Amino acid sequence: MKLAIGVAAVTLGLGLSFVSPVMAVETEKEPILANGQSLDELRKHTPGISTDELKSELIKNPTTILLDVRTLEEVKLSGGIIRATRSLSIPRGWLEFRIGEAVADKNAPIVVYDDDNQRSLLAVLTLKRLGYVNVRNYTDGFPAWKKAGLAIEQPDLALNSFLYALPEKVADGVWSAIGQTAPSTYENSGHNNNLSFVVTGDGVVVFNGGGSWLLAKSLHDEIKKVTDQPVKYLVLENGQGHAALGASYWQDLGVPVIAHEDAAMEIEERGDAIVTSAKRRLRDKFYGTILVHPDETFSEKKIIELGTTRIELQTLGPAHSPGDIMLWMPEKKLVISGDMAFHQRMLPVFEDTDTAGWIETWEAFEGLGAKIVIPGHGSPTNMAEVTKYTRDYLVFMRDKIKDIIDNDGGLNDAYKIDQTAYEHLDTYEFLSLRNAARIFQAMEFE
Ligand SMILES: [Zn+2]
Missing domain, CATH: 3.60.15.10 (Ribonuclease Z/Hydroxyacylglutathione hydrolase-like)
Incomplete structure (x- = not known):
């Protein structure tokens, strides 16, 4: 119970620190939110998976769901998403609204990632709170995956059409x-x-x-x-x-x-x-x-x-x-x-x-x-x-x-x-x- 309360505070604090510099200053009043320790603390308690482990996981267990929590703009700028049989793109802000429909099975293996291993940590927490029991954080992040020359793919290329790409x-x-x-x-x-x-x-x-x-x-x-x-x-x-x-x-x-x-x-x-x-x-x-x-x-x-x-x-x-x-x-x-x-x-x-x-x-x-x-x-x-x-x-x-x-x-x-x-x-x-x-x-x- 104690852990759950701590976790909620961390989530809230980090959420604020993303909003604007003004808000970030305000959070400095609260040591747990501002001293940078909280994310590290969270990292220690979050099951993680490395690039090599993820690579073999996708071959051994192709039904593992890869969840990208970056915004669509970030995905576009970074050149794509990690290629997987089951990949999902749900921006962090929409997670609670959309995950239920996308993944009905609470036991499904899910690996969450972003660019810098921050929002992905929070997304893991959110998923756990929503009852998903088999969730891990990809600790190296998308840039490391791309740099290693591993498989990536473009998300939908034609956002205003049901077609994946226009003719x-x-x-x-x-x-x-x-x-x-x-x-x-x-x-x-x-x-x-x-x-x-x-x-x-x-x-x-x-x-x-x-x-x-x-x-x-x-x-x-x-x-x-x-x-x-x-x-x-x-x-x-x-x-x-x-x-x-x-x-x-x-x-x-x-x-x-x-x-x-x-x-x-x-x-x-x-x-x-x-x-x-x-x-x-x-x-x-x-x-x-x-x-x-x-x-x-x-x-x-x-x-x-x-x-x-x-x-x-x-x-x-x-x-x-x-x-x-x-x-x-x-x-x-x-x-x-x-x-x-x-x-x-x-x-x-x-x-x-x-x-x-x-x-x-x-x-x-x-x-x-x-x-x-x-x-x-x-x-x-x-x-x-x-x-x-x-x-x-x-x-x-x-x-x-x-x-x-x-x-x-x-x-x-x-x-x-x-x-x-x-x-x-x-x-x-x-x-x-x-x-x-x-x-x-x-x-x-x-
Ligand atoms: Zn065919």
């Missing part, structure tokens, strides 16, 4: 809103894949509905700023939620939705599960979203000719997930690859991902001769880059796992594969071990 012009008439290279979260509104559009001179073709009705509408708002031409088609890269869930927005406007027949099957079979998990993540941001089915499907190729623009929608073979298609523009040598190609983040191997097939299909993909690649995830680039992080990663993992199987090794050996050559990729902490396990389990039966 950027990739080539004449081709635009893409690049999603966060991270899992889908409430914070990124589910915009974690690329939502692209092609302005043809006789209408617009949109590639991907996005993970919700609001994302589809947000993209449309941006399309209207680029052109007053109407949207003629919506194309889905596959049957995943972040491709298909926004389709209801476009169908309501009378825009036909095109997908591969396997993607349509995926939506049919897994649609309810997709809706349930997206709803859980996006909560109020799931507003208006309903699952709809494509209006038109194809099995190999579909040509769209609008004005003088030729667009080829095609599947080249098995890749990341059922019904993966790409949008190929032969004149521009530009491909919107869908989940065939990944950039900047580690690719996820799903239970139904055919890694051997994907490597084979890659040959046909390279055969297109694309000069510009808008990948499924990550910023626009060229073939060499996506080859490095998609095909070459698959080949690397399959070679290692083949060795393990040939030497009668087991799943444990697969977990031990040294994947550090890919450590700099986003979602590495979250996916590297899972990918090793999935590929091992699949290859055991090949």
Whole structure:
């Protein structure tokens, strides 16, 4: 009890000392608030975690929540936030108001940080008072993390839109809103894949509905700023939620939705599960979203000719997930690859991902001769880059796992594969071990 009272006084005092120099002078009357001892005292009693410990914690326990309590301006100026599977940005002043909705589980492991190890200490205290029992303070602070060259990421790049980032012009008439290279979260509104559009001179073709009705509408708002031409088609890269869930927005406007027949099957079979998990993540941001089915499907190729623009929608073979298609523009040598190609983040191997097939299909993909690649995830680039992080990663993992199987090794050996050559990729902490396990389990039966 005694401790709790002391703590409350410290919180109050430090709160005041941040307000203005005038207030700071006033606090000098109270030794406990002014002599600088109180923060040190608090530090001694607050469970802390160092840079090295935090680094291994994020790999061992990717569900640990990283809570940044700096203001958004500070985050922007400092260059980002610590990259983690579960990261939260709640400025210190808003903590009591927003933490309850963001973290319902009082036992969840939380690590709090700021720039200078001051507000984070107080935030730990606040969280404890609110009943969170597994809270630690990152003692080195964000600058130390950044200086050590460890993974950071940009928070929302488009604060006035549900999109994570606004569309950027990739080539004449081709635009893409690049999603966060991270899992889908409430914070990124589910915009974690690329939502692209092609302005043809006789209408617009949109590639991907996005993970919700609001994302589809947000993209449309941006399309209207680029052109007053109407949207003629919506194309889905596959049957995943972040491709298909926004389709209801476009169908309501009378825009036909095109997908591969396997993607349509995926939506049919897994649609309810997709809706349930997206709803859980996006909560109020799931507003208006309903699952709809494509209006038109194809099995190999579909040509769209609008004005003088030729667009080829095609599947080249098995890749990341059922019904993966790409949008190929032969004149521009530009491909919107869908989940065939990944950039900047580690690719996820799903239970139904055919890694051997994907490597084979890659040959046909390279055969297109694309000069510009808008990948499924990550910023626009060229073939060499996506080859490095998609095909070459698959080949690397399959070679290692083949060795393990040939030497009668087991799943444990697969977990031990040294994947550090890919450590700099986003979602590495979250996916590297899972990918090793999935590929091992699949290859055991090949
Ligand atoms: Zn994807």
